[in-house]
Amino acid sequence: MARHTLIAQSPLAEFSCEYRDVSLAELTKLSVLAIATPLDGEAALASHLLASCSTVMPTVGKSATSDDEALTLLRLQSDQMFVLLDESKASSTNTVSNLVEKLGAAGYVTDQSDSWVILRIDGVRSRAVLERICPINLNLDYFKIADIARTQMQHLSVIMRRDSDDSFVLMSPRSSATSFLRALTISIENTSD
């Protein structure tokens, strides 16, 4: 029996709040893995992903989700992608360590689960809120569902993915999570009538 045990804390203490026409919630059940593509190894990695995760490697700026919705691949750049593993939907064999093992030398994996605060903003007002801090064109014709982008909001780097017409998953560095939350909540306040 260990003399000391460590209790995990999320960056924003599992923040969740409903506002008029928009909600904001911290997602705490997501693991994040960065997978770098070995030089000249894109095809091998793609086939590994297809075999081990049943997921096609998306093109840059796009994301793909596995059939069981446990895994979402975000293709951030030509030689890097993030994998979001939804622990609430993952099977016992679909864990971070299993994934790393399955990939083997096909990809260089770095755990990023603690590097990011992950928030979902949802609701018909979400675009108006983001419009105040996000330089990306959120028009559905330009930033489609499952599209991803690296951008910045209020000086903070952000990775964003569109979940649905009015829902976005936002990832920003953990250490500045409170500043990021503040940026979003101020935008919510400033866009309320």
Next chain:
Amino acid sequence: MTQSNRIDGGSVERGQPISFKFNNKVLTGYTGDTLASALIANGQRLVARSFKFHRPRGIFSAGSEEPSALVQLREGAHQEPNTRATVIELFDGLTATSQNHRGSLEHDFLAINDLFAPFLSAGFYYKTFMWPKALWEKLYEPFIRSAAGLGRLSFKADEDVYDKGFLHCDLLVIGAGPAGLAAALAAGGAGAEVIIADEDFLLGGRLNADSYQIQGKAASAWAADVVAKLNALANVRVMPRTTVYGAFDHGIYGALERKTDHLYSSDGKPRQISWKVYSKHAMLCAGATEQHIGFGNNDRPGIMLAGAVRAYVNRWGAVPGKRVALFTNNDDGWQTAIDLAAKGIEISAIVDSRDIAPVADILNAQILMGGYIADTSGRKGLTSVKLSNGQTVPADCLAVSGGWNPNIHLTCHQRGRPSWSEDLSTFIPGKQLPVGMRVAGAANGTMSLGKILSEGWDTASAIVRELGLEEMDQGAPLADNEAMSGEAYWYVKECKHRAWVDLQNDVTVKDIKQAHLEGFRSVELLKRYTTLGMATDQGKTANVTALAIMAECTNQTIPETGTTMFRPPYTPVPIGAFAGRARGKEFRPVRYTPTHKWAEEQGASFVESGAWMRAQWFPLEGEKSWRESVDREVTQVRSSVGICDVTTLGKIDVQGRNAAEFLNKIYCNGFAKLPISKVRYGLMLREDGFAMDDGTTARLSENHFAMTTTTANAVSVFRHMEFCHQCLWPDLDVHLISTTEQWAQFAVAGPNSRNLLSKVVDDDFDLSNDAFPFMACTELSICGGTPARLFRISFSGELAYEVAVAARYGDALMRALMVAGEEFGVVPYGIEALGVMRIEKGHAAGPELNGQTTAQDLGMGRMVSKAKDSIGSALSEREALNSENGLALMGLRPINVSDTLASGAHFLEPGAAATMENDQGWMTSTAFSPSLGHSIGLGFIRRGQSRIGEVLRAYDPVRNSDLKVEIVSPHFIDPEGERLRG
């Protein structure tokens, strides 16, 4: 006061009366009024005093070009000076006061300036107040500064809220007059993403001010219909109260939206939003501004632009005068007389500078063709005008039209030069437009309504086709083309009185001629010498006239004379809007370590370290100074054990088949042969051979390294490595990713550090010196299975480790370590104690790695491997960087141990003068060493290694200090490193 000058008609909401105050006088207006229209409706003619001469001034225009009617709006912290009454949307409870007067507006003591006008000509302050010289600073300048300026600041912090935002569109339509509305209709109807922005709260531009018809209905009604249609389109964003103030690169425009300026209170919501608009195409449909004419005493309250007079009557039902005279050089001026006469307003005289047949019959008006206004009368408001035929005609309003100048400003924001149109006697957009911009309507020099509508429509339709969309079947809206001919007439040459060109800056025709005589003939010099075209209106009603006068003086054409450069912003933008929400603690993000809350609970004192908040020290009750806390922390670490949060260190994960080779090129010392499970100190050089950063790198597996950088250089090192990878060695299989955020990392230092850690690492891990020696590393589990990394490294010089866990466990681990260390008297220590101990140990940090020092200077010259090539290794071989007279990092000890050393002091030989030639080096870091009991320092000293024992002066004129110091080894504590290897 009743609304004595209000007549029927217009678009104000008469069922919604509004109460407001001007100079504490309670007045009424209607929803839909501007402050200017409401003042006119109330018969308030005197509104302001002029800048220099304190002449009475009234309302001159009906738009953002207003030079005269500047007021202070609101009160207290919300007060805003120099707001134009012509663009302030009236709201219930509005409070405005006049500005630029001593005493009341009616009785301004400084009106005496007008009597001294002959001495206050252009540039007078450059020529006067020269003697006696001593009085300049003490008397003249304070007096001039006190008298000058427009408006007064509240000197209270702005309590308003501002915000920023980003918008995107296929087409940005700038201006919602006839051209803009037609364009938005054509593009929006075709499915393009359109933003149409207008500075006015009522869209339609001149359509709301004129009596024309479009498609068989009143133009204002047509405008309202179009706006309703546009609002109904999901792909069109209609933005009233929004000024597009600047055209920037790549189709980006700056726009200021006034969200709550028309409300009594913004209720905590942003008052204004500064938008950055990304457009594929833009159409400038900003209309035109009417030109004034220079004639004697042409600045009195009641003298207004003719189009403005028409606007007040047609749009607001506010009559600027009961008896109106007109002075024009063009047909459009006559339209004012026609519209006013149709409303039953008396037209006392019409003077047209053109010697042609009268354009229209106006009942009872005296008509003088080929004439001019010679002079005007009326101290605080116009009472009569004197015509060139000698007649004096009573008039309380004089409508003046010198023609229309296209609002081309945004076409010039990227250094485009306008072209001169002889036909229109005005500047029109030049050939060099900002990329993606087109111009339509009056802004393009197209002045009649039918043509304006079709130009707006056709231009937008062309853009629609370029976007790959199908243009609308219907054609452009139809309207008649009214007569718009005119003939240039800038000023009355026969005038014997002062004739104002720039009303805002009190610049007269004579001032411009004087500037010419004195050699200030370049347009840019003319502007700065006379102040023409400066301040809130930027000379919108003055610049072209001034150019014409200068052209005449220089016997050049106007285009030869040139034009001043138009720069953003088109109209004033509050500084607060540029700042947006970035004020106070919102100015920049703050980074917290995982233990921040815990450190707060301990009462830690924090310091900003870049964006990070780091604990400096942890005071205990009874400690009276920071030094007491820091000394205690250092002493306890050296004697037992302490813990420091070092999470902020940059961490970079390096993976790939060529990771070792890559690191070997990045660091000046060797990394290719670093064994797995070992850590090595690395020094990184810049390409020029100077030291860039240092840190440790651990080899976790054959192709996997974990690098640390200094906190300050975490980003720049990562960027440097990405550059090297992507640009210098793209063929290497190596991948980088920052893991700074991923790991919470703690230094556990002191003779009991092993004992403490043994209580948290899981049972199967052997921490003994043999099993886990100095510079070892491993991945292990702690506290019952939590994955962790452990490094046997030391910055303090003590037996020390750094333990890292996933950030989510950082707070818990710190608490666990503190509990586990209770039996050893463990202390948390902050970055002050960390700094003291690294100085005691002689470790370089930021002050030593300042970008000016080399590996040689740092005493690490031998680390630069000769056996390989690495960034900076070649240039580090330069002779000057390896001189015998070079710098060396040394320790400094005060001869008098009670002296306190200070960083920044320079070293001099005893008795040497404090000159650059005698400079021997400088002190980089100092601290009080509780271990030694006196102040110590590190510093760079020429030939330092061969001068140990030598005494120098540490000369610090900034802090008035001159101390004797002895050069010693930089390693004050444990120079052999026995403790850290123990």
